[in-house]
Amino acid sequence: MRDTPKRSMTWWAVLLALPLFFGTAISQDDAAPATEAAVEAEAEEGPIDEYLELLEEYGAEYAPAFDFFATSMLWTVIAAAMVFIMHLGFATLEAGLTQSKNTVNILFKNVWIISIGLLTYAAMGFNTHYPGGHEDWNGWIKFGGPIGDLNGPDDDGVLGQSWGYAGLDLAMTGFGDFIFQAMFAATAATIVSGAVAERIKLTSFMVFSLILVAVGYTVAGSWHWGEGFLNRLSDGDLPFYDFAGSTVVHGFGGAAALACVIILGPRRGKYTKDGIKPIVGHSLPLAAIGVLLLWFGWFGFNGGSVLSADPGPLGLVFTTTALAAAAGAVASIAVSAILLKKPDLSMALNGILAGLVSITAGADAVGPWQAVLMGTVGGVIVVFAILFFDKIKIDDPVGAISVHGVCGIWGTLAVGLPFLNGGNEEISFVSQVIGVVAVYAFAFVFSFVLFYAIKLIMGVRVSEEEEHEGLDVAEHGAPAYHIV
């Protein structure tokens, strides 16, 4: 940031207050310090005593349930760590597919997104999605407060650290539930980050992404994960089916990205009267690292969404996830080789992601060959989608709208097709269409209005000189590389 007007300094000062604000907000829920009881209990008696107490309380025939619960909870936190590493994947993928003069900016945005995603989810997201506390929830919009001591007792005296929290169908503690879901929250903003890269103003993006994850994702997520209206379709008999978030996470991000790109416009020099001039990424190794880390993390994203360590679905979900990604890669390689007349690495990488997004809605509901088919179609679609958006001058440097937005639709609808879901009568194609339309429309409109307001208030695009010079030096005062 070359010139630093006073307004800007105030802005950063406000920012400093942010975590403290969330901290205070969180603390209101929780006058007594969070874990006193837990710490004391731990100090005096180890898990074996706790275990024996559970035995007494629940009766001997439920004894092994605690072990299953402990195993499931372990998987929950490991899966959370794997979803966390997806943010490194997104950061390196986005950096690799863009110019080296904007790399610092991209890394900075991604550090911001994961940090603010975790803090806002603690402050308001989690208790909106899991609305145990507010019974009068209308299914459309209502915000929950900050988390407190999720290990402690709820109103009925059930400890959040016991398997009483949610039984064995959701085999995790309150904090386990929180940390796994929190890692998802920032994903939507990450997807937008890629699409608006190389020309967006940093502070505008920071404000937009903060509100998108704190408010937008919180609302849309509650429709599906907060027992909202998408869960109540046909009186709850035919709820919207989106296993790990093809629509609620990826589609949401893709639709938001589209709205922003429309307002923001393409990078200068991309669409000229002489045609489309490709702006090549600066490091395909970084991009490849990103995609393979995303694939790795996706095992936690989909696998963790089993919500327990139930062996049957766990093995199935890992298998469908892997096969769909592999099929997506092969399909994209083939289609892009035919269309582009060369074996294109970035298309192969996008094919992997296309396969992964395509299986995310139904990873637990289809078999291996259906997964291969869904991934293959996703891998074909993504190539055409990328070429299509380029044709209509929607400039998306990393193909995020195509990968997450378009394949999110395919994956969500596909799991509603009887020949893919095995005629499962609990999944309705109509409900799938309703879910897609509702989430995509909301994400698009919310983002459009918000981003347009930001445009009016503080502007959304860097100056022509800054864009030409690159955001790293212009906004951050430092280049990403200095290799001599």
Place this chain on the structure above:
Amino acid sequence: MRDTPKRSMTWWAVLLALPLFFGTAISQDDAAPATEAAVEAEAEEGPIDEYLELLEEYGAEYAPAFDFFATSMLWTVIAAAMVFIMHLGFATLEAGLTQSKNTVNILFKNVWIISIGLLTYAAMGFNTHYPGGHEDWNGWIKFGGPIGDLNGPDDDGVLGQSWGYAGLDLAMTGFGDFIFQAMFAATAATIVSGAVAERIKLTSFMVFSLILVAVGYTVAGSWHWGEGFLNRLSDGDLPFYDFAGSTVVHGFGGAAALACVIILGPRRGKYTKDGIKPIVGHSLPLAAIGVLLLWFGWFGFNGGSVLSADPGPLGLVFTTTALAAAAGAVASIAVSAILLKKPDLSMALNGILAGLVSITAGADAVGPWQAVLMGTVGGVIVVFAILFFDKIKIDDPVGAISVHGVCGIWGTLAVGLPFLNGGNEEISFVSQVIGVVAVYAFAFVFSFVLFYAIKLIMGVRVSEEEEHEGLDVAEHGAPAYHIV
């Protein structure tokens, strides 16, 4: 690919059909959609009900077995994800140790390998290695069909998602078994990829690697893991001992690589009349990232090969794996410093891998000091092997033949030495020799014949101009880096 003759386009079109072919193949096994029953069961009753049913079925004294099974299965899928990330390790290691003009090509090959490895293992590998279905298995060669719904019941009505699938000695579901083993399948081809880098024709490599993993590895693996003849030595009393695949995975890949390099010849300009001219790698950070990711993933490769969460062997295997890698690094550092008169980073990195390959055959069968010794010897061997192959003009850009092929022999024979295996009478040095000879000979001959046939049919080497220009621009039309 500069010029795109019609033949080439046809080739890619055929490729597109590939995943669909596998998909269809898989589906033949499984007329009813894969998981209908499972999905319904899940929807109606959670794991607790399933658990209580198991109780009733097996009797109360077996109750906790389900929990141990669930824990073991969780480890299986996590280990699979860790082995998956080894493919990122291989990709970055190979890219880092070669020239920047071939980086896109290398990343592309590795994306191809992992994708096709998963698909072919689903289509034919898994059911060949685990031949429950074909009782008349002769122990030498016989192919199984594609996987179907591995969660469903087998011929005896035992559910693949229950611990009845293979008991507690192989504590995983059918899909867990599949996904863990599938991650191994592509490794052999990855090893070859490194050895033939920088001059192989892309489409030829794609065909070769596809057949190598689909047919070659499938057959060799079945000898050991499919209850084949290596498991039946001395009437099954003294089977070939190769815990996680020093020979069956790494040795197989190393021997295949040697055959290919002999046919392919060295990179131009490497061996001149003025002596050996080193072609230095373009990014040692990429190489270091690769090796440390491989070490990380190896904990899943060896640790997952315990095939359950049995605490005793699990801790031992992690310990021996870590100590062998550390010892290999220190040994390579010392030997290369003496021979090359400098502390060589790439030798240190190869020393880590040498230690890891050296312990892979016996990670569960030796103690900590034996692991240190085996890793140390591996670290010494690898330096001499790399220098030796360079001397006889076998041009292996990443040292794959030395690391995987030569240390694979050492590791496999070492576990047969009484002073290392503790006089374990169930491991026979003779069986170890038979296993090494059989697998290496098969891998070498299979690869030699196949690669020679490909040479005759479509050629295996890029033109002199393409090699000079680099495969990235020549084959893929895009450079890997564009840092300004």
Place this chain on the structure above:
Amino acid sequence: MRDTPKRSMTWWAVLLALPLFFGTAISQDDAAPATEAAVEAEAEEGPIDEYLELLEEYGAEYAPAFDFFATSMLWTVIAAAMVFIMHLGFATLEAGLTQSKNTVNILFKNVWIISIGLLTYAAMGFNTHYPGGHEDWNGWIKFGGPIGDLNGPDDDGVLGQSWGYAGLDLAMTGFGDFIFQAMFAATAATIVSGAVAERIKLTSFMVFSLILVAVGYTVAGSWHWGEGFLNRLSDGDLPFYDFAGSTVVHGFGGAAALACVIILGPRRGKYTKDGIKPIVGHSLPLAAIGVLLLWFGWFGFNGGSVLSADPGPLGLVFTTTALAAAAGAVASIAVSAILLKKPDLSMALNGILAGLVSITAGADAVGPWQAVLMGTVGGVIVVFAILFFDKIKIDDPVGAISVHGVCGIWGTLAVGLPFLNGGNEEISFVSQVIGVVAVYAFAFVFSFVLFYAIKLIMGVRVSEEEEHEGLDVAEHGAPAYHIV
């Protein structure tokens, strides 16, 4: 290494003997090969038999304890692998924040550190920290011998691979205990590595780091983890509280780094009469990869320190760890934007690490809002600390002293503050002060004396020409990059 005097070759030859020395040392403890019994037991009976034996031995009401133990042990080894990957994080962070001409040197040092850390911990560290064997332990200094077969029986006949090893409060086998703790051992030296980068002589660093981890960390760690005097404060009623090692690991490394930097002096050209001339890092993507991998690994570092899979503390620790890191990032972003007039990526990255170090001492003892507060303060402190050390001409290229040393003090003291620990009467602020003073003073003095002795004997700093040329070519004969 340009010239290779005979002395140097001898040095490397000695080095080669090192792993063999450790190997032999380890073996002395263990005349009979390590795992003979274990291997045979495994071969004859699977885990189910072992499980049924446990049932008989302990009585049916303890039956499920084995399952909880197995789950906990699984978490231990997975956490060990996650801590391992932190070494890749440290390596890439240090490389990214320094000049490209010293990258090979930095990667080499880090490969050395992790390798030697594992070997020395097996040779002497583990049995010093866990002093079951030497009853007359005075609490200050006493070295244990090398590890042997940790799966085997102890003097009382309890198998190290059973949960009898340490009950369910420390739910891991002997080898599990070893491998998890061993991964911590090298961390102290890694921290020093960053602070002394770009001008330290390689062989001097190798000797220093070897002795630091083998002796220094072994002693300091035993005070806290070996039931030493810090655990016995107030007759053991108010022991020093350092959950996962804010002081014992990070503070130790930071204080050691400070001592070395004082002796070593700043990089040439950093502090001139014209003021401080920043020496910019060569690759911020590498640095960002490093920090996000460190964050990922920290879930294993803190989460694994629960020492079991106890669901309550596990979820809490993941949550506090994540929130502190996020808060640290946001705070550093804000403070550095105000002070430096730009959104600084490297400060944001250091803010993440500051938050992580700040929560490490109390991750299990505070609630979510306290974690946010502790991370926020850490994120503020680190920016001022980095600027302060630069002002007093302590040249620390990566900010390691500020991140680990200064935030280590904050985090350790913070958990002793009643308004943060919830008035927990088992944590004493005075004990916290004693622990910090003792460990920091010891680390500083030990390192100062050792490093000064090395300076006198073999010198610690490269020549002016070597520093100017870069250590990669001067010491290793190879540049890190060769991108054309």
